[in-house]
Amino acid sequence: MFTPVLQIRNLSKTFVNHEKPVLDGLNLTIQKGEFFSLLGPSGCGKTTLLRMIAGFEHQDQGEIILDGVPLSRDSSPRERPFNIVFQKYALFPHMSVFDNIAFGLRAKKVPETQVKTQVHEMLQLTKLVGFESRLPTTLSGGQAQRVAVARALVNKPRILLLDEPLSALDLKMRAHMQKEIRDLQQQLGLTFIYVTHDQEEAFALSDRIAVMNEGRIEQVDQPLALYDEPKSLFVARFVGNITEIPTQQITESEGPFVQILSHGLQLKGKPQKIQKTQKNAELANMAIIRPERIDLEIGREVPPYYNRLKGKVVRSVFRGTYVEIEIQISDGLRLQALIPPHEVEKNKIKEGDLIPLCFDPEDTIVFMGDQI
Numbered sequence: 001m002f003t004p005v006l007q008i009r010n011l012s013k014t015f016v017n018h019e020k021p022v023l024d025g026l027n028l029t030i031q032k033g034e035f036f037s038l039l040g041p042s043g044c045g046k047t048t049l050l051r052m053i054a055g056f057e058h059q060d061q062g063e064i065i066l067d068g069v070p071l072s073r074d075s076s077p078r079e080r081p082f083n084i085v086f087q088k089y090a091l092f093p094h095m096s097v098f099d100n101i102a103f104g105l106r107a108k109k110v111p112e113t114q115v116k117t118q119v120h121e122m123l124q125l126t127k128l129v130g131f132e133s134r135l136p137t138t139l140s141g142g143q144a145q146r147v148a149v150a151r152a153l154v155n156k157p158r159i160l161l162l163d164e165p166l167s168a169l170d171l172k173m174r175a176h177m178q179k180e181i182r183d184l185q186q187q188l189g190l191t192f193i194y195v196t197h198d199q200e201e202a203f204a205l206s207d208r209i210a211v212m213n214e215g216r217i218e219q220v221d222q223p224l225a226l227y228d229e230p231k232s233l234f235v236a237r238f239v240g241n242i243t244e245i246p247t248q249q250i251t252e253s254e255g256p257f258v259q260i261l262s263h264g265l266q267l268k269g270k271p272q273k274i275q276k277t278q279k280n281a282e283l284a285n286m287a288i289i290r291p292e293r294i295d296l297e298i299g300r301e302v303p304p305y306y307n308r309l310k311g312k313v314v315r316s317v318f319r320g321t322y323v324e325i326e327i328q329i330s331d332g333l334r335l336q337a338l339i340p341p342h343e344v345e346k347n348k349i350k351e352g353d354l355i356p357l358c359f360d361p362e363d364t365i366v367f368m369g370d371q372i
């Protein structure tokens with residue numbers, strides 16, 4: 001059963017001297033206990049939204065509703081039951097790990113015996129036992145970020161807000177910390193709102209993801225749905241790789257599919273209606289296919305309704321788990337396919353070869369305005 005914990009209603013904000021709003025009538029509902037990520041390109045307003053929830057910024061319009069009760073617009077971060085973990089750890093450099101974690105409790109005049117118990121609980125939870133007397137400067141990036149998380153969690157926030165907390169870490173530490181953060185969230189059953197511009201990170205961590213674009217939400221969905229059923233070309237482009245197939249004509253076809261004409265080719269695809277506005281006019285009438293959904297047709301039973309093409313290999317790059325192949329289909333159309341290395345080897349595929357390809361119309365998404 002889903003219970004909304006945080007509702008964001010029609011939130012807008014324009015910074016002084018900015019022409020365009022940074023948040024533009026944004027709506028969002030976050031469920032209790034979910035790991036929710038805000039994902040989007042640099043400058044789309046993710047951090048501003050997080051800071052607004054925390055109380056560091058104030059909206060021009062709209063409401064932030066916690067457990068059904070609107071937060072007072074001007075209430076300060078201290079008055080809100082949230083805690084935020086920043087990209088830079090923001091630890092007190094002259095204080096030990098223990099004192100850093102204890103800081104919030106001591107500020108609230110919690111009795112020292114209780115401080116000790118709660119800090120120890122956090123040290124255990126964040127795997128920092130043994131580090132209590134260390135100074136932040138002697139810690140690795142991962143350890144410092146664990147202290148920051150422990151310091152934020154010790155106050156038992158209603159929601160933990162995290163603003164790109166792993167972006168300063170190297171790749172390996174980052175992957176390790178992703179697991180720790182996810183485990184911690186599941187262990188505590190707490191609601192996490194996580195800002196990132198890294199789609200793989202959002203996929204690895206989140207129950208649901210909101211993709212943001214220019215101060216608005218483009219789509220909110222579970223990671224797989226976001227990947228498989230993007231509701232706009234913006235989301236399809238932002239999440240994973242795609243080949244774009246401009247369509248010159250779209251007509252009805254049998255079953256759930258539409259027929260598209262692209263550079264003289266007839267293909268079938270799944271229609272995804274988009275509201276055609278002046279802003280996105282060029283985004284309609286575009287079909288997409290993900291490179292890993294394109295197969296070599298050699299030695300394979302292909303269902304009759306599949307899309308089938310032939311093209312010339314113009315580039316082939318070995319990437320370890322797959323071979324990235326670029327295929328020129330016609331003058332205006334070049335596809336990218338990811339083919340398992342053993343298939344490339346077995347069929348002796350090399351640059352210059354003409355190869356047959358196939359893909360499911362189910363995986364071919366056709367973004368279209370309301371022209372049909």
Ligand code: ATP
Binds near residue numbers: 041045048197
């Ligand atoms: P990034 O991933 O780069 O952090 P973001 O999606 O988190 O990007 P924001 O930090 O929310 O984006 O910034 C959105 C826009 O608002 C940017 O153009 C930024 O320059 C502007 N902005 C953010 N904070 C302020 C501020 N305090 N005053 C003026 N402009 C600001």
